[in-house]
Amino acid sequence: MTAARDAAASDPGDAQHCAAPEPMQAGGADGGAERGALAASDAALVLEGAAFGYHGTSRVEGLTLAVPVGAAVALIGPNGSGKSTLLRGILGLAELTGGSIRVFGETPDRARRRIGSLPQADTRDATLPVTLRQVVTMGLYRSRGALRPIGRTGREAVSRALERVGLSAWASRRFGELSGGQQQRGILARALVSDPQLLLLDEPFNGLDRENRDVLLRLVRELRAEGRTIIVSTHDLEIAQEACSHALLLASGHHPNQPGHPAAYGPVEQALTLDAVQHAFQDTTVELDHHTVTTTRETE
Numbered sequence: 001m002t003a004a005r006d007a008a009a010s011d012p013g014d015a016q017h018c019a020a021p022e023p024m025q026a027g028g029a030d031g032g033a034e035r036g037a038l039a040a041s042d043a044a045l046v047l048e049g050a051a052f053g054y055h056g057t058s059r060v061e062g063l064t065l066a067v068p069v070g071a072a073v074a075l076i077g078p079n080g081s082g083k084s085t086l087l088r089g090i091l092g093l094a095e096l097t098g099g100s101i102r103v104f105g106e107t108p109d110r111a112r113r114r115i116g117s118l119p120q121a122d123t124r125d126a127t128l129p130v131t132l133r134q135v136v137t138m139g140l141y142r143s144r145g146a147l148r149p150i151g152r153t154g155r156e157a158v159s160r161a162l163e164r165v166g167l168s169a170w171a172s173r174r175f176g177e178l179s180g181g182q183q184q185r186g187i188l189a190r191a192l193v194s195d196p197q198l199l200l201l202d203e204p205f206n207g208l209d210r211e212n213r214d215v216l217l218r219l220v221r222e223l224r225a226e227g228r229t230i231i232v233s234t235h236d237l238e239i240a241q242e243a244c245s246h247a248l249l250l251a252s253g254h255h256p257n258q259p260g261h262p263a264a265y266g267p268v269e270q271a272l273t274l275d276a277v278q279h280a281f282q283d284t285t286v287e288l289d290h291h292t293v294t295t296t297r298e299t300e
């Protein structure tokens with residue numbers, strides 16, 4: 001295995017496998033120093049003791065870190081450690097159950113127009129009778145509202161987004177007729193159409209074939225080179241090493257109902273260490289070399 005995908009299939013809630021060491025400080029891999037050095041205006045995201053969850057219950061907690069503008073952060077952790085919940089919290093869709101959050105110095109609700117997001121593939125309905133172009137156009141509704149006509153500028157933005165992900169020729173196709181990888185790129189175009197400064201990508205590489213994976217990897221690098229900030233959750237640690245400047249590792253709680261917590265945060269080369277990966281993926285054997293990070297369940 002060249003990724004933590006299989007490890008992530010293990011049950012994070014099994015307390016026997018979760019005899020975890022005390023959580024490392026999120027700033028442990030230089031995150032603290034970085035946070036101190038970053039003026040609020042240089043940070044795309046600042047979390048101070050933040051916790052996020054649902055119905056008053058935290059699902060991920062203890063997040064104290066700053067993400068510099070222009071960083072690409074790989075968000076890594078086993079199933080249930082709270083990756084999606086954190087991403088939803090940044091969008092203002094999961095409750096802030098503790099601490100504070102600032103996105104470009106604002107609350108998530110106020111910053112929402114500056115954020116583009118790609119949700120997990122299994123949260124989409126591909127049966128809707130809409131074309132790819134219509135799906136991408138939906139990305140403009142957040143800033144303009146669904147009832148206001150899109151106009152020429154909007155149509156051009158949609159065309160540019162489609163071109164960017166290499167799907168111009170497929171614009172009139174029904175979304176559900178596209179392959180999984182093309183749908184993924186289409187949703188990325190929807191996220192890009194409003195020219196966001198912060199992109200939240202929830203496991204965009206899951207289930208992609210090599211070609212679509214490479215297209216997406218290239219896009220992540222390009223978007224970052226344009227100065228956009230990206231937070232991408234992934235089970236593929238190679239992607240973190242290939243395309244990201246920073247890594248945030250989340251570990252599961254010690255018991256099924258305990259929230260996840262950060263195991264490490266910082267520049268990839270400092271945060272993505274064997275120790276930190278082992279801490280995050282507690283019931284797996286992890287190997288790390290210059291090129292690949294391999295995890296294997298101990299039971300295998």
Ligand SMILES: Nc1ncnc2c1ncn2[C@@H]1O[C@H](COP(=O)(O)OP(=O)(O)OP(=O)(O)O)[C@@H](O)[C@H]1O
Nearest residue numbers: 008054059077078079080081082083084085086120
């Ligand atoms: N809408 C919700 N309401 C209540 N609990 C939720 C909701 N969504 C997720 N959870 C719970 O929050 C915890 C964290 O889930 P989350 O999806 O954030 O983890 P994850 O790290 O993204 O996992 P995965 O890798 O499987 O996507 C889990 O225990 C999950 O059951």
